[in-house]
Amino acid sequence: MADLTLAPRTPLGHALPEQHNIGGFALTEVVDTALGSLTVRAGQSAAVADRAAAAGLPLPGPACWLPGAPYAAFWLAQDSWMIEAPFASHEDIHRHLRGLFGDTASITEQTDGWARFDIRGEHLPALFERLCPVDLRGLAPGHATRTVVEHIGCYLIWREPGRISVIGPRSSAAALWHALETAARALA
Amino acid sequence: MPGKGRAWIDQQNDVTVKDVKLAHQENYVSVEHLKRYTTLGMATDQGKTGNVLGLAVMAELTGRPIPETGTTIYRPPYTPVAMGALAGRSRGQEFKPKRLTPSHHWATEQGAVFVEVGQWLRAQWLPRDGETHWRESVDREVLATRASVGICDVTTLGKIDIQGTDACAFLDKAYANTFSTLAVGKCRYGLMLREDGMVFDDGTTARLGESEYVMTTTTANAVGVFRHLEFLRQCLYPDMDVQLISTTEAWAQYSVAGPNARKLLAKLVDQDISDAALPYMGCAEITIGGLRARIFRISFSGELAYEIAVPTRYGDALIRALMAAGAEYEAVVYGTEALGVMRVEKGHVAGNELNGQSSALNMGLGKMVSKKKDSIGMALSQREGMVDVNGYRLIGVKPVNPAEKLTSGAHFLEKGADAVAASDLGWITSTVHSPHLGHMISLGYLKGGDARRGQRLRAVNLLAKTEVEVEITSPHFFDPEGDRLRG
Amino acid sequence: MIINHPILGPRDAQEFVYLGDASLIDRPDGLAPGAIAAFHDYLYQRTNTAGEHRELWYHEQGDRSWLVVTRNTLTHEITQVELARDVARSRGRSK
CATH class of the missing domain: 1.10.10.1100 (BFD-like [2Fe-2S]-binding domain)
Incomplete structure (x- = not known):
């Protein structure tokens, strides 16, 4: 047994999240959000919908993200969502979700699987057309999709006008951050 | 013209x-x-x-x-x-993008030499002051691990979270061996075949709860295995209640191996991990300083060994804590080369043997394929050509003259036989220097290999222009009874 | 090439991984008599169709769904895209 405290590192490997302003873009490493996946078990769709509604937890349709407090969510696949909640109140979010959904859904802790970078700026369509095959011009805030940025499979969450989250695999955080910086510099 | x-x-x-x-x-x-x-x-x-x-x-x-x-x-x-x-x-x-392991920053500080494994950068060996040749570092890492304790970042292995009321039936389909008999809190080595009966992948799967498993895959096949499991889930067994999601990135996982592995971990883990509380092939959800963590008592090195996992954000802190706690045992971190030496010493198959053309029987694992259940690849693994008693078998190889070098890719020939395809008996797949034995050892595939143990053959490599007299042995060079890992 | 995903709409074919003939859904029973011969045909015998062909695609860079795509091998025209799970159920693969 030990009197031990392990200090966390951000996905980019530092004690505190990174922040970088390039031209008209602000890139921020976001570590204040817990993530957990929720997938409906066989025959439990109605039960999951009821429990989600009771908890105020949104279950958006395909390619969508819905905000909420404390829970927001984006669609992953049929009967499957990624649930977001503030890390400060929902560290180990899988325990909260298990409590809400019991055996009606499979719950997996995902907080540490991902690096999240938020990009703010006016010219997001011009930035993302350099990064991935998603044309924001034909889409609207609330859109959430899986895409590929520099060979890295990512989720793109359009949270509000002028702000998008790129959520990519944590081990590729540095490579993804570099790709975002490079594209932003090209437009600066 | x-x-x-x-x-x-x-x-x-x-x-x-x-x-x-x-x-x-x-x-x-x-x-x-x-x-x-x-x-x-x-x-x-x-x-x-x-x-x-x-x-x-x-x-x-x-x-x-x-x-x-x-x-x-x-x-x-x-x-x-x-x-x-x-x-x-x-x-x-x-x-191309790089994937960094949780111990990357620490390993960089140590001057580690990295090797690309897919997109991952893994520490290959970690030289210390005065070491001028890679073998010095690798030999030291192997000897220190077997003598006391060594730590290796194994985060790169694929991890797939498998849940649902039919998860156990699903695993019985995906794996050639049986998983429905696996108790909660236990791990089992799983062998995954392709439908043509050849070995696709292998790894350890742990049962964390009644309807909750975590499967590990090889680093290289993590994406392919996931795709394959989704094929089974959606196309072959569409009404099984099973859900899959990758958690490869969510956990920083370290192997802690060697006779002092338990003593070292006991300094960090909040729970009892004695042999009685956590026997060989046991697993548990534990805490380290109050933080959620997982422990698996599994061994690739053949030593008393554990894999310990924490949320990735604590991975850097954990490697530092392990090294601090291990200082009194002169703990080392070992890289992929030392890992390779120890697995060859133990006769475990890896990439060179899992070559897509080899069956469970070829690997000496034929008995693992259960004929009592309909798993992927079971039927065709029993084809006439696949069960030939004179087919390739995994064997160990050592040079008759311990000073001679073995090379992977060398082919086995009888004494006096011409070096032509018609005389070919098989080949060397993996070669390492065993610091424990003091000479080179190899694994290989040899026709009718089980019956040839003790025989002397020639290992001929026409490209390297070498010819070495070798003795065919069991692939288990080190602690064949497995006493150390149950210690 | 664009695949009209039944849930996500038109998506670039680069997001998908191709497997092969949709007949791979019709897996024989490995414990039945004659299983080796049945699996031989299942795994190795293919109809080389000139015209409409049903094939399996996996949306790896998307929602990880397996799809059955009906594609004309002469014109590359895609006439139908279904969730493989629905096809599997319709072909009697429910337990």
Whole structure:
């Protein structure tokens, strides 16, 4: 047994999240959000919908993200969502979700699987057309999709006008951050 | 076109004057027909080096001037283009993304030498002051692990979270061996076949709860195994209640191996991990300083060993805590080379043996394939050619003269046999220097190998121009009874 | 090439991984008599269709769904895209 405290590192490997302003873009490493996946078990769709509604937890349709407090969510696949909640109140979010959904859904802790970078700026369509095959011009805030940025499979969450989250695999955080910086510099 | 012998026109596509003559003889005299008949000018140079010559030959054969013979349609590049222009900025560091392990920053501080494994960078060995040759570092890491305790970052292994009321039935389909009998809190080695009966992947799967498992895959196959499992789930067993999601990135996982592994971990883990509380092949959800963590008592090195996992954000802190707690045991971190030495010493198969052409029987794991259940690949693994008693079997190899070197890729021949394919008995797949035995050892596939243990053969490598007399042995060079890992 | 995903709409074919003939859904029973011969045909015998062909695609860079795509091998025209799970159920693969 030990009197031990392990200090966390951000996905980019530092004690505190990174922040970088390039031209008209602000890139921020976001570590204040817990993530957990929720997938409906066989025959439990109605039960999951009821429990989600009771908890105020949104279950958006395909390619969508819905905000909420404390829970927001984006669609992953049929009967499957990624649930977001503030890390400060929902560290180990899988325990909260298990409590809400019991055996009606499979719950997996995902907080540490991902690096999240938020990009703010006016010219997001011009930035993302350099990064991935998603044309924001034909889409609207609330859109959430899986895409590929520099060979890295990512989720793109359009949270509000002028702000998008790129959520990519944590081990590729540095490579993804570099790709975002490079594209932003090209437009600066 | 005077002169004897062949005269080459298109150096890239091996088109000769004789080929153009044959085209003419067969009446492929139009330049477009000539091109398609002979492949003249179809290589990456698009005819820039040979087309005019070829057309001149055809002109001579048809008695026409070259302009009348014509040219094929020009395609870009019309003028030479530097390869760098085609690569754009996708070169050097920009060629592909890197995946970093949780101990990457710590390993960089230690001066680790890294190796690319897919996109991952893994520590290959970690040199210490005064070590000038990689073997010095690797030998030290192996000996220190077997003598006391060594730590290895194994985060790169694929991890798939498998849940649902049919998860256990699903695993019985995916794996050739049985998983429905696995108790909660236990791990089992799983062998995954392709439908053609060849081994696809292997790894340890742990049952964390009644309907909750975590599967590990090899680093290289993590994506392919996930895709395969989704195929089973959606296309073959659409109404099984099973849900899959990757958690490879969510956990920082370290192997802690060696006689002092338990003593070291007991300093960090909040719970009892004695042999009684956590026997060999046990697993548990535990805490380290109050933080959620997982522990698996599994061993690839053959030592008393555990894998310990924490949320990835604590991975850097954990490697530092392990090294601090391990200082009194002179703990080392070992890289992929030392890992490779220890697995060959134990006769465990890895990438070189899991080559996509080998069956469970070839690997000495034939008894793992349960015939009582319909798993993927079971039926075709029983095909006549697959169960040949004289087929390839995994064997160990050592040089008769301990000073001689073994090389992977060398083929086994009887004494006096010619070095030709008809005499070929098999080949060496993996070779390492065993610091424990003091000489090189190999694994390999040998026809009827089980019956040839103790025999002496030649290992001939025509490319390296080496020939070594070898003794065929069991693939288990070190602690064959497995006393150490149950310690 | 664009694949009209039944849930996500038109998506670039680069997001998908191709497997092969949709008949791979019709897996034989490995414990039945004659299983080796049945699996031989299942795994190795294919109809080389000139015209409408049903094939399996996996949306790896998307929602990880397996799809059955009906594609004309002469024109590359895609006439139907279904969730493989629905096809599997319709072909009697429910337990």
